Amino acid sequence: MSHISYDFYESLIKRKKRVFSILLLIFAVFFFIFLATGSYRTDILSVFSTILGKEHGTISHILWQIRIPRLLGATLAGAGLGLSGCVLQNVLKNPLVSPFTLGLSQGAAFGASFAIIVLGAGLQHKTGEGITVFSYYPVVICAFIGSLFSISLIFVVSSLKGATREVVVLAGIAISAFFSALTMFIQYFAEDVQVAASVFWTFGDIGKATWKNIPLIAFFVVGGFLYLLTRSNDLNVIKWGDDVAKTLGVKAKSIRMQVFLITAMVTSIITSFLGIIAFVGLIAPHIGRLFVGEDERFLIPVSTVIGSLILVLSDMLARKIIAPNVLPVGIITSFFGAPFFLYLLVRSRDANHS
Amino acid sequence: MRITVKGITFSYNSAPILDNVNFSLESGQILSILGPNGSGKTTLLKVLASILSPKNGAVFLDGKNLAEISLSGKAKIIGYVPQRSEGFNTSVFEAVLSGRKPHVHFRIKKEDIQITERVINVMGLSHLKSKSIMRISGGEFQKVIIARALAQNPKVLLLDEPLTYLDIKNQFEMASLISKATKELHLITVFVLHDINLALRYSDVFLFLKEGRIEAFGGKEIISSEIIMKVFGIDVEIKEMMGSPYVLIKNG
Numbered sequence: 299m300s301h302i303s304y305d306f307y308e309s310l311i312k313r314k315k316r317v318f319s320i321l322l323l324i325f326a327v328f329f330f331i332f333l334a335t336g337s338y339r340t341d342i343l344s345v346f347s348t349i350l351g352k353e354h355g356t357i358s359h360i361l362w363q364i365r366i367p368r369l370l371g372a373t374l375a376g377a378g379l380g381l382s383g384c385v386l387q388n389v390l391k392n393p394l395v396s397p398f399t400l401g402l403s404q405g406a407a408f409g410a411s412f413a414i415i416v417l418g419a420g421l422q423h424k425t426g427e428g429i430t431v432f433s434y435y436p437v438v439i440c441a442f443i444g445s446l447f448s449i450s451l452i453f454v455v456s457s458l459k460g461a462t463r464e465v466v467v468l469a470g471i472a473i474s475a476f477f478s479a480l481t482m483f484i485q486y487f488a489e490d491v492q493v494a495a496s497v498f499w500t501f502g503d504i505g506k507a508t509w510k511n512i513p514l515i516a517f518f519v520v521g522g523f524l525y526l527l528t529r530s531n532d533l534n535v536i537k538w539g540d541d542v543a544k545t546l547g548v549k550a551k552s553i554r555m556q557v558f559l560i561t562a563m564v565t566s567i568i569t570s571f572l573g574i575i576a577f578v579g580l581i582a583p584h585i586g587r588l589f590v591g592e593d594e595r596f597l598i599p600v601s602t603v604i605g606s607l608i609l610v611l612s613d614m615l616a617r618k619i620i621a622p623n624v625l626p627v628g629i630i631t632s633f634f635g636a637p638f639f640l641y642l643l644v645r646s647r648d649a650n651h652s
Numbered sequence: 653m654r655i656t657v658k659g660i661t662f663s664y665n666s667a668p669i670l671d672n673v674n675f676s677l678e679s680g681q682i683l684s685i686l687g688p689n690g691s692g693k694t695t696l697l698k699v700l701a702s703i704l705s706p707k708n709g710a711v712f713l714d715g716k717n718l719a720e721i722s723l724s725g726k727a728k729i730i731g732y733v734p735q736r737s738e739g740f741n742t743s744v745f746e747a748v749l750s751g752r753k754p755h756v757h758f759r760i761k762k763e764d765i766q767i768t769e770r771v772i773n774v775m776g777l778s779h780l781k782s783k784s785i786m787r788i789s790g791g792e793f794q795k796v797i798i799a800r801a802l803a804q805n806p807k808v809l810l811l812d813e814p815l816t817y818l819d820i821k822n823q824f825e826m827a828s829l830i831s832k833a834t835k836e837l838h839l840i841t842v843f844v845l846h847d848i849n850l851a852l853r854y855s856d857v858f859l860f861l862k863e864g865r866i867e868a869f870g871g872k873e874i875i876s877s878e879i880i881m882k883v884f885g886i887d888v889e890i891k892e893m894m895g896s897p898y899v900l901i902k903n904g
Contacts, residue, residue: 306781307745307765391738528758535753537740541703546753546804547727592742595758 314596317589321603328610332369333361335614337622371507371515372609372627375568376578378519380605382561383579384586384598385526388533389554390456392463394642396580397565400452400466401473402445403576406562406569408477409444411496413437415488434511434570441566448473449558464643502575502628504613511571518567522560523602529553530594537592575628577635578608584642653679653807655700655840659709662695662864669695670706671864677857679807679838682831684851687861688884693844694735694812696861700842701732701810713808727754731806735813735844737797744788745781747796748772751803768803774829775799790817798826802833809834809841815850823847827854848880848899872897 333345338360347353348361383396397403413436448470455461455469481500485493507515526533532553536543540550568575582605583597590596609627612634616625655677662670669692677683685693698704700711702718711718713729721729731751742750748771752764772778775795780788785796794817801809811830815823831854834841845851851858858874860867860883867883868874875897880888887902 307749307760307768310743310745310782391740531753531756531758535750537738537742538750539734539738541698541701541734542732542737544703544723545701545727545730545732546751547724548753549723587741591746592740593746 314590314593318596318600318603321589321600321607325603325607325610328607328614329369329373332372332610332614333365336360336365336617367507367509367512368504368613369610370512371504371572372613373606374512374515374519375504375507375572375575376582376606376609377523377602378515378564378568378605379575379579379609380582380586380601380603381519381523381526381598382564383581383605384583384594384601385533385557386561386579387583388594389536389557390452390466391537392456392466393584394463394467394580394639395452395470396577397445397561398474398574398576399580399639400470401448401477402562402565403569403574404474404477404481405444405446405448406441406566407444407500407574408481409440409442409566410437410570411481411484411500412444413440414496415484415492434514438514438567438570441570442563444477445562445566445569446559448477449562453554453558467643500573501626502573502631503626504572504609504616505624505626506572515567515571518564522564523598526557526560527595527598529556530598533557533594533598534592573626573628575609576632577639578605578612578631580642581635581638582608584638653838653840654712654714655808656712656715657700657709658712660696660699660706660711661708662692662699662704662706669864670699673709673864673866675859675866675869677840677842679840680835681857682834682841682843682855683857683859684843684845684855685859685861686845686848686851686883691861691883692864693861695864697732697810697812697842697844700808701730702726703732724754727804729806730808730810731801731804733797733801733809733811733814735816737793739785739793741784741786743782744777744785744792744796745772747785748777748799748803751800754804767805771799771803774833775802776825791819791822794818795822795826798830807839809839811842812844813846814843815845815847823850830854852897852899875899 330342330345334340334342338356340357344353344357345361348358379397386395386397386400387393417436451473452466452469456466485496488496532548535546535548536550536553543550583601585604586597586601590600609631612630613627616627616630619625657673657675660670660673661668673696685696687693695704699706705719713721718726745768749760749764749768752760752768756764772781775798777792777795777799780792785793794814798811798814809830815826818826827850830841833839843851843855852872852875857871859869860879862883868879875890877888877890880886880899889900889902891898891900
């Protein structure tokens with residue numbers, strides 16, 4: 299009998315592993331398609347030979363200086379947002395939350411704007427590719443403080459007695475509005491050039507990914523991912539509630555704090571460099587759950603890959619729609635993400651009433 | 653194993669919820685905590701589970717203060733079934749398997765799967781293994797929760813009104829199953845129960861709690877209409893049925 303059951307569990311796990319492998323494969327395919335698309339026409343074969351170092355000249359320059367940083371930026375930002383959305387939905391037991399719907403992104407955006415305009419941290423200069431922000435650290439640190447502020451408020455609201463899922467999301471909306479107002483406030487008093495810079499910068503745009511900021515984004519996204527993956531069994535257990543988690547040896551409060559801290563860090567690093575990218579963190583875990591269920595050992599990596607996939611595809615779309623011009627990807631993700639959010643809201647209402 | 657409760661006092665603010673509670677239990681014993689609503693039954697169980705820390709006094713496991721045992725150490729000894737459980741979308745098998753958490757680091761071993769399977773079989777849940785716990789009946793869900801606590805391989809099993817959502821047949825099946833497990837695995841089992849007759853039938857030791865104080869503690873011999881009158885304020889008659897006392901509620 300126990301032999302049969304071992305097969306049962308094995309096949310369950312095997313199926314989830316297969317789903318993950320297929321997702322990685324799909325991602326790999328789009329990885330190369332991404333590199334082959336753009337206003338400068340090229341095909342996948344020359345992409346391969348360029349990466350292998352066999353081709354030089356224009357194509358090599360375009361790939362290494364524009365498309366590859368852009369692709370890595372989309373991959374990392376999508377991964378970080380998918381990861382953050384997944385673990386936030388877990389610890390708050392709320393399918394409606396994500397870095398954007400909780401106001402973490404807007405808190406980070408305000409922090410970064412503050413650093414650029416008030417502290418004069420980001421000495422801007424215009425280049426052919428857009429605006430580059432120098433002296434990263436004040437921007438990143440202020441962004442982190444902004445998103446920490448948001449998540450602390452969310453923590454307080456969610457621990458109030460009788461705080462429903464919707465109350466938490468409404469609090470997130472209030473926090474977003476508050477930070478958006480603050481951002482506009484400092485923009486109002488800023489000089490024209492700074493306003494232009496800051497407005498342009500607030501748009502979520504992958505084009506701002508460069509070889510300079512990618513390593514820093516990668517450090518936090520990969521680090522956060524690996525750490526949370528080691529905590530996945532704890533995250534599985536806290537879904538039973540704090541009391542039961544404690545009797546299973548897990549301090550739910552401490553796990554929740556760790557998740558808040560890590561998601562604030564990951565979100566603020568992405569937002570500081572690429573701007574606000576909405577809804578990727580909300581959608582990715584929902585798609586992930588359809589494939590692998592609630593087991594965080596699989597849901598975390600799957601949501602992360604799906605987040606990357608969503609952002610890579612969205613950015614391809616952003617480059618296609620008004621080619622040769624490029625739309626900020628934040629517009630695309632909001633365009634598709636907002637209706638999905640509404641759908642979740644309506645569905646969650648149904649669940650509350652049944 | 654022996655569990656000793658010494659001078660436990662607990663309160664959230666000023667009014668004590670538990671007031672100088674003392675008793676002790678040994679492996680193989682089943683205790684039923686009985687008392688009216690708000691008498692502190694759940695709080696006492698949570699103190700035993702180390703979910704709440706007592707204000708004064710301590711719980712000792714074989715002479716070792718529970719407060720000095722690590723969280724993961726306690727998790728290997730104490731299994732807990734709360735009054736109400738939150739569900740989420742996971743399969744019955746994975747839900748029961750999550751009880752193995754204290755014994756698992758990252759990789760789930762063959763042993764964990766075998767124990768999970770055994771518990772699922774014993775609880776009569778085999779046919780539901782792959783079903784989501786959100787799509788099974790309330791009774792089946794409760795069985796899953798008890799199975800999760802058993803999969804933990806505990807030495808002390810604490811259950812807060814575990815039979816509430818079960819129908820009569822399942823109540824008796826579950827109670828006799830827990831009683832059998834207690835004897836065979838030498839557990840210390842503590843129930844919070846509302847049904848006195850179920851308690852009388854399946855436990856060896858009784859603890860009557862009123863306003864946080866122990867009114868009586870002991871074996872079947874302490875069951876009397878006087879103590880039930882004193883604790884619950886209800887007039888009853890104690891009958892003898894199949895060698896066991898049986899409580900009948902009198903009219904008027």
